Amino acid sequence: MRPAPHQWRGVIEEYRELLDIPDGIPAITLREGGTPLVPSAWLSGLTGGDVWLKVEGDNPTGSFKDRGMTTAISCALAEGAEAVVCASTGNTSASMAAYAARAGLKPLVLVPEGKIAAGKMAQALMHGAQVIMVRGNFDDCLRMAREMAWHYPVALVNSVNPVRLEGQKTAAFEIVDFLGDAPDYHLLPVGNAGNISAYWLGYKQYKAIGRATRTPVMRGFQAEGASPLVTGEPFPDPETKATAIRIGNPASWKLAEEARDESGGRFEAVSDAQILDAQRELASRDGVFVEPASAAGIAGLLMDIGNRDSYVGATVVVTVTGHGLKDTATALEGFGSVVDVVVDADVQAAAEAAGLERNSE
Numbered sequence: 001m002r003p004a005p006h007q008w009r010g011v012i013e014e015y016r017e018l019l020d021i022p023d024g025i026p027a028i029t030l031r032e033g034g035t036p037l038v039p040s041a042w043l044s045g046l047t048g049g050d051v052w053l054k055v056e057g058d059n060p061t062g063s064f065k066d067r068g069m070t071t072a073i074s075c076a077l078a079e080g081a082e083a084v085v086c087a088s089t090g091n092t093s094a095s096m097a098a099y100a101a102r103a104g105l106k107p108l109v110l111v112p113e114g115k116i117a118a119g120k121m122a123q124a125l126m127h128g129a130q131v132i133m134v135r136g137n138f139d140d141c142l143r144m145a146r147e148m149a150w151h152y153p154v155a156l157v158n159s160v161n162p163v164r165l166e167g168q169k170t171a172a173f174e175i176v177d178f179l180g181d182a183p184d185y186h187l188l189p190v191g192n193a194g195n196i197s198a199y200w201l202g203y204k205q206y207k208a209i210g211r212a213t214r215t216p217v218m219r220g221f222q223a224e225g226a227s228p229l230v231t232g233e234p235f236p237d238p239e240t241k242a243t244a245i246r247i248g249n250p251a252s253w254k255l256a257e258e259a260r261d262e263s264g265g266r267f268e269a270v271s272d273a274q275i276l277d278a279q280r281e282l283a284s285r286d287g288v289f290v291e292p293a294s295a296a297g298i299a300g301l302l303m304d305i306g307n308r309d310s311y312v313g314a315t316v317v318v319t320v321t322g323h324g325l326k327d328t329a330t331a332l333e334g335f336g337s338v339v340d341v342v343v344d345a346d347v348q349a350a351a352e353a354a355g356l357e358r359n360s361e
């Protein structure tokens with residue numbers, strides 16, 4: 001079982017012996033991980049299974065990236081780096097900047113111009129990152145970050161750095177520790193494909209050491225306009241409102257396909273409308289506010305049910321990857337004039353606007 005929250009030491013100290021990182025390195029940690037697995041009465045009712053939400057927005061910078069950043073930054077520091085670089089659609093940069101700040105490293109971020117949610121940009125800047133906007137998409141930024149780390153004194157901490165996946169696989173450990181075994185199905189959004197690859201590593205490792213009796217079927221969901229793993233071809237101009245997964249040529253393509261094939265899973269595409277509907281339903285029914293990309297797995301589950309896929313009697317985990325407060329602009333767009341109702345400072349006017357009828361006296 002998980003330790004009590006006040007005893008939680010972050011993913012390196014909780015799972016050090018299971019992580020392929022140099023022995024004994026000091027952990028740069030914000031006590032990431034230990035995130036809640038929240039039962040969804042709504043989705044369990046719809047599927048006839050037990051549906052759990054792995055709420056990764058509860059990590060210190062509001063996304064799952066912190067699990068991999070504690071390992072990446074700890075290793076970079078131990079190896080003598082003075083500066084770190086990443087390409088990002090937002091969350092990786094926020095996380096890298098926070099952990100770099102703690103480690104005393106200089107964070108440098110490459111992002112696609114105009115395609116980063118404001119909350120994530122604010123995080124990166126507040127943590128002291130130098131942010132460079134690129135006229136191009138995430139895939140261009142990643143190519144540049146790789147080349148920069150090759151030719152300049154900066155360490156690359158994107159998920160192409162294998163220690164990132166070492167940290168991120170701890171989410172699978174936590175799920176098994178909590179449920180007592182692996183779920184039957186694990187659903188999650190997929191962009192650069194590091195996370196699905198990390199979960200699969202974690203599940204396989206737990207089975208190999210006897211902490212789980214099985215591994216789940218992995219189902220990954222991409223936005224329709226950025227769904228290379230579904231079509232089998234890179235997307236030169238990926239487009240989606242779910243900016244975190246606006247990625248056309250995932251770096252962990254091969255590992256993600258292995259996760260799919262070895263687990264008997266699949267990749268599917270969901271439209272932006274499905275993603276935004278799922279985001280709103282999850283917030284209003286289950287009280288869990290996630291950013292658009294994070295709702296892709298929920299949209300996928302709803303689509304699967306609509307297609308008569310059976311999850312009856314199954315244990316299903318859906319990872320919701322990042323917090324809704326990172327991208328309030330997209331959330332508010334969905335409400336139009338609803339938020340424009342203004343009344344005088346008068347209770348009757350407010351009650352009328354709310355459609356309330358006065359109690360009989």
Ligand SMILES: Cc1ncc(COP(=O)(O)O)c(C=O)c1O
Binds near residue numbers: 196244
């Ligand atoms: C909120 C969020 N969800 C999902 C993803 C997809 O994760 P991955 O790139 O590891 O596939 C990302 C980043 O790409 C993200 O920031």
Ligand SMILES: N[C@@H](CCOP(=O)(O)O)C(=O)O
Binds near residue numbers: 157245251
């Ligand atoms: N969504 C990511 C993009 C990929 O970053 P990775 O290093 O985790 O593959 C982001 O937040 O930037």
